[in-house]
Amino acid sequence: MRILYKGMQNPNKGLLIVGTDEEAAEIQAGLSGQGIVSQVQVLSPESLSEGLQAVDNVGAVCCASTAARSADLSTLSRFCQEKGVCLFFCIPELAALQKNMRVRNVGFLSFLSPLDEPLSHWWNRMTKRIFDLLLSGLFLLIFFPFIYIAAAIIIKRKSSGPVFSFTKETGRRGQRLERVAFRTADLPAESFLQRDRFRLMPQFMNVFRGSMSIVGLRFVKETADAVPVTFNYVKPGMANCCLCKDADVWYTQNWSLWLDVRILVKALFGKNKTE
Numbered sequence: 001m002r003i004l005y006k007g008m009q010n011p012n013k014g015l016l017i018v019g020t021d022e023e024a025a026e027i028q029a030g031l032s033g034q035g036i037v038s039q040v041q042v043l044s045p046e047s048l049s050e051g052l053q054a055v056d057n058v059g060a061v062c063c064a065s066t067a068a069r070s071a072d073l074s075t076l077s078r079f080c081q082e083k084g085v086c087l088f089f090c091i092p093e094l095a096a097l098q099k100n101m102r103v104r105n106v107g108f109l110s111f112l113s114p115l116d117e118p119l120s121h122w123w124n125r126m127t128k129r130i131f132d133l134l135l136s137g138l139f140l141l142i143f144f145p146f147i148y149i150a151a152a153i154i155i156k157r158k159s160s161g162p163v164f165s166f167t168k169e170t171g172r173r174g175q176r177l178e179r180v181a182f183r184t185a186d187l188p189a190e191s192f193l194q195r196d197r198f199r200l201m202p203q204f205m206n207v208f209r210g211s212m213s214i215v216g217l218r219f220v221k222e223t224a225d226a227v228p229v230t231f232n233y234v235k236p237g238m239a240n241c242c243l244c245k246d247a248d249v250w251y252t253q254n255w256s257l258w259l260d261v262r263i264l265v266k267a268l269f270g271k272n273k274t275e
Contacts, residue, residue, distance in 0.1 A: 014039035048076065129210070158186040164183060180206060204238075211235065
């Protein structure tokens, strides 16, 4: 909200809100919550053309209504140009679209189009794949043989079954994959192999084969007809993004190699909390 008043030539002037009383009250509450209090004038979209003639002492204009017609917006834009003030839009629907869309201008027309996900580009997918191959290959070559021998001895002492267990999951583009883990069903609850950090170490084999990533999306329970769109370019991961709400969607839209490193470090050495 503070950026609204950075655009005002004279902060002592008031704010004109175009919208309903409820929309204006919501904006005022938001401004008050940020410690910004100003004189506010409210105009409904229906009385915009006539009401602007009586408006004075305005430092900024905020349109908060989707009911304003294009002709009214043109009038509002000319009013702001004449007064030398900034015009802002505070529309929840636009804020929601902004997370997934961008504006493209073609001449005097404006179009909303989906944002390009970073991993929709082959060079980013190749970078992420090389990162996965290096880490998983080093782990499987150097550390995993010793971990496998210790786990096999512990598991075989409790039962004669296989060392690994496999569960079917849904991966990228709805493809089915078998996620591998140590079989720990017959082990006591206090066994260190029951901890996910140890039990799921065989998933490095999934990563090396390419069905998973070191860092990726969460596994979800779903039907074959309800495959998440976010699986189009991002694979399920051993470590997941928990940096914000709606983390999986945010991750697909903001992926970078540095982000993968941050998430991996948090997963290994810290608590991966939702912020």
